[in-house]
Amino acid sequence: AQSVAQPEDQVNVAEGNPLTVKCTYSVSGNPYLFWYVQYPNRGLQFLLKYITGDNLVKGSYGFEAEFNKSQTSFHLKKPSALVSDSALYFCAVRDLVGGATNKLIFGTGTLLAVQP
């Protein structure tokens, strides 16, 4: 079965420092991977996705993610963190079971806290 794991419940980083939020996946076949961000009492906002092609995917708000097939990882990165980046981040994989459904399977989320 398809799944994603986010091994860190929380990541703390100082403003201006680079940040990494980790995600590993388990799929049969080619993975389609997504990152979303959720602010308090809000829905999820799409950041970026990997379908195929370049392993480095650029997304919204200066975020990027690196797809690594050998390590089955899709870590989210940003060169310089902002306090306003503090939020809950979810990694997701497209569920390939059941054909063309395209439903997403989400990780449990990582809370990013950026200190000023």
Add this chain to the structure above:
Amino acid sequence: DTGVSQNPRHKITKRGQNVTFRCDPISEHNRLYWYRQTLGQGPEFLTYFQNEAQLEKSRLLSDRFSAERPKGSFSTLEIQRTEQGDSAMYLCASSLVWTGGPDTQYFGPGTRLTVL
């Protein structure tokens, strides 16, 4: 471009009552998804529509849950005889299916249900 909207944003009800939530997708999006998110977890898929057809329902969706998308535009999710375990955030997402890969789902702000 207006995003996905959901109403109401909050609903408090007593156990045993029926509740109905509405989702208005992004205009011209042909797919609409419902997810449920409980505290500390990522969203879990409930059901989805392509146009007006409901194409898949999760095993999470008990017989007390029903969803409709009568004209292929807005959707409603009804929960009958609510239970305390139904307390969660109910998220709606919409997407435009295309042939080049998986669609990107855009989420609404959610409806937070509290069952007393």
